[in-house]
Amino acid sequence: MLTTNATDKRNNDWDDWRWQLANSVTTIEALKQHINVSPEEEEGFHQVSERYSFRVTPYYLSLINKEDRSDPVRLQAVPNIQELEDIFHIEQLPSFHRSAVDSENPLWKEGKTDVSCIVHRYPDRVLFHVTNFCATYCRHCSRKVHAGQDSIVTDRALIDRGIAYIAERPEIRDVLLSGGDPLTVADSKLEYVLSRLRQLQHVQIVRIGTRTPVTMPQRITPEFCQMVKKYHPVWVNTHFNHPNEITPEAKIAIERLLEAGVPVGNQSVLLKGINDTVEVMKELVHELLIARVRPYYLYHADLVRGAEHFRTSIDVGMDIVENLRGHTTGFAVPQYVICTPLGKTPLNPNYLVGSGPGYIVLRNYEWRTWRDPDRLDLI
Numbered sequence: 001m002l003t004t005n006a007t008d009k010r011n012n013d014w015d016d017w018r019w020q021l022a023n024s025v026t027t028i029e030a031l032k033q034h035i036n037v038s039p040e041e042e043e044g045f046h047q048v049s050e051r052y053s054f055r056v057t058p059y060y061l062s063l064i065n066k067e068d069r070s071d072p073v074r075l076q077a078v079p080n081i082q083e084l085e086d087i088f089h090i091e092q093l094p095s096f097h098r099s100a101v102d103s104e105n106p107l108w109k110e111g112k113t114d115v116s117c118i119v120h121r122y123p124d125r126v127l128f129h130v131t132n133f134c135a136t137y138c139r140h141c142s143r144k145v146h147a148g149q150d151s152i153v154t155d156r157a158l159i160d161r162g163i164a165y166i167a168e169r170p171e172i173r174d175v176l177l178s179g180g181d182p183l184t185v186a187d188s189k190l191e192y193v194l195s196r197l198r199q200l201q202h203v204q205i206v207r208i209g210t211r212t213p214v215t216m217p218q219r220i221t222p223e224f225c226q227m228v229k230k231y232h233p234v235w236v237n238t239h240f241n242h243p244n245e246i247t248p249e250a251k252i253a254i255e256r257l258l259e260a261g262v263p264v265g266n267q268s269v270l271l272k273g274i275n276d277t278v279e280v281m282k283e284l285v286h287e288l289l290i291a292r293v294r295p296y297y298l299y300h301a302d303l304v305r306g307a308e309h310f311r312t313s314i315d316v317g318m319d320i321v322e323n324l325r326g327h328t329t330g331f332a333v334p335q336y337v338i339c340t341p342l343g344k345t346p347l348n349p350n351y352l353v354g355s356g357p358g359y360i361v362l363r364n365y366e367w368r369t370w371r372d373p374d375r376l377d378l379i
Contacts, residue, residue, distance in 0.1 A: 017212075017219040020057045021135060021184065034061045035074065044081030052144050052306055054079055056136045060215040063244060072242040072274045076138050082309040083139065117162045121343060125174035128162055130193060132180040136215040140271055140310045142302040142339075156192075163196045166203065173204040176237075183212040183219050187227050194231040206231065211239040213264075217253035225260035237265045237296060241275050246287045254291050265296035268334065270317050271310045272301075278323040285324070285332040295334040300347065302339055314338075314347065322349045326365025 013019035025031050028045050037045070045054075056077045064078075065071045111121030119127035137144065166172050175197055182190065197203050212219040213236075228234050236257055240246060257264050266288050268275065275281055285295045298320070301311045317336050324333045337344040353369065354361035363369045 014059075015218050017216055017221070020059055020216050020218055024055050024057050024135065025061060026055050031056075031061075031078065034058075035064050035066045035078070038069075041069075041078075041080075045079045047081060048079035048083045052079065052083060052139075053137050055134065057216045059218065059249070060136050063247065070273065072244055075274055076140060076241065076271070077136060078139070080139065080309070083306040085309065086305075113165065115158075115161050115165045117158055118165050120165075120169075120172075124171055125176065126166060126172055127176050127178050128166075128193070129179055130159070130177055130182045130190070131185050133184045134179065134181045134215075135184055135212060135219070138211070140269055140301060140304075140307045142304050142307075144304060144306050159193060160196075163193070163200075166197070167200050170202040173202060174207065175203055175205075176207040176209055178209045181210050181212060182208055183210040183224075187224055190224075191227050191231075194228070194234070198231050205233045205235060207235045207237060209237050209267075213238045213250050213253040213257075214240055214245050217247075217249045220253035220256050222256065225256050225262070228262060229260050232261055235263050235265070237267050238293070239268065240266050240284065240288060240293070241268050241271060242280065243283045243287050246284075246291060251291050254293055258292055263294070264292070265294045266334075267297040267299060268295070269299045269301055269310075270312055270320070270336075272312045274310070276312050276316050276320075278320050281320050282324060282328060285328065285334065289329065289332055295332055297344075298334040298336045300336065300338040318347060318349060321347075322365070325349070 013023075025034065028037065028042055028049075031037060031045070032042075048054075060073065060077055063073045065074075068074070111119040111127070113120050117129040119129070121127075134141075166175060177190075177193065194206060197206055210219075240250075254264055268281075268284065270276060275284060281298075288295050298317065300314065300317055301307065303311065321333065321336045336347045338347060339345075351362055351364070352360060353363050355374065358374055359371050360374045361369055361371050
């Protein structure tokens with residue numbers, strides 16, 4: 001477990017999330033003040049930065065082992081020349097996959113609406129973009145081609161159009177505030193959205209998808225938590241990918257959310273060289289449970305241009321799930337999913353291994369089998 005650099009923490013402004021945003025590192029010169037960068041890495045940084053945005057908070061940078069080029073936080077935050085390599089020969093893929101790789105998450109494309117801040121893929125819930133800005137631009141992001149562009153929501157009028165879209169559709173019971181990262185927006189703007197949504201009787205729950213507990217835990221202020229309490233039920237889904245990210249500061253942020261009555265779930269992405277082993281993933285889910293965060297999803301990395309080098313085979317994810325189930329607490333095992341135009345499709349080991357007249361054959365995590373009655377009328 002890592003913690004933040006003691007010298008940085010002596011800065012009186014360190015715990016102010018606005019200071020973290022204002023002092024985020026966006027240039028190679030500033031980056032070199034935090035970690036060691038080789039001449040080859042510097043050249044790669046310049047090439048990658050011509051295509052993809054770079055931003056990382058001082059806090060998140062402070063988690064990096066300066067000497068370790070394979071540090072899991074470094075791999076997620078610092079540009080790498082591999083982002084320019086076409087590992088999977090994307091131009092040879094079928095046309096759908098080519099367009100998905102060059103644009104955005106296929107789930108979001110499928111749910112596109114005539115209101116640019118709303119994605120409506122599932123019947124009873126919508127994704128509501130409130131910004132396109134993030135505190136840190138993750139190198140594996142499924143929307144990295146859009147990261148750093150002008151905010152999706154640029155004015156109150158567009159937010160109001162999104163709320164109107166939801167108001168006109170009583171089947172919508174669940175609204176997920178997303179981005180970008182919605183917690184880079186001021187409390188007053190977030191409260192405007194929450195208060196308007198709470199005026200709609202058919203909206204039962206509001207979820208906030210944010211990585212700030214990981215990259216900028218200072219954002220989870222007591223004031224923010226007091227504001228959110230007024231609009232329950234509100235849930236938060238966050239995005240821890242490695243145990244090193246679960247720091248004392250992150251635990252304080254989570255504790256504040258929990259004390260405010262906000263349940264916290266975690267959505268990890270399976271990333272090559274970062275969390276693609278049973279050992280790392282088991283440590284991650286155990287640390288999450290200690291912090292009272294429920295492991296929710298383990299996403300198979302999207303096929304995204306500039307992030308192909310993070311992608312593993314499906315077998316890697318299946319092996320992780322196979323070696324978690326039965327070997328740890330049941331609710332510590334996240335649901336392994338892959339995003340397709342069909343939606344989030346679960347990927348699970350098969351525990352039903354046979355059947356016959358009036359019976360089925362099951363196996364457990366030890367590969368021991370059991371014959372169980374099925375249709376009693378056939379026995």
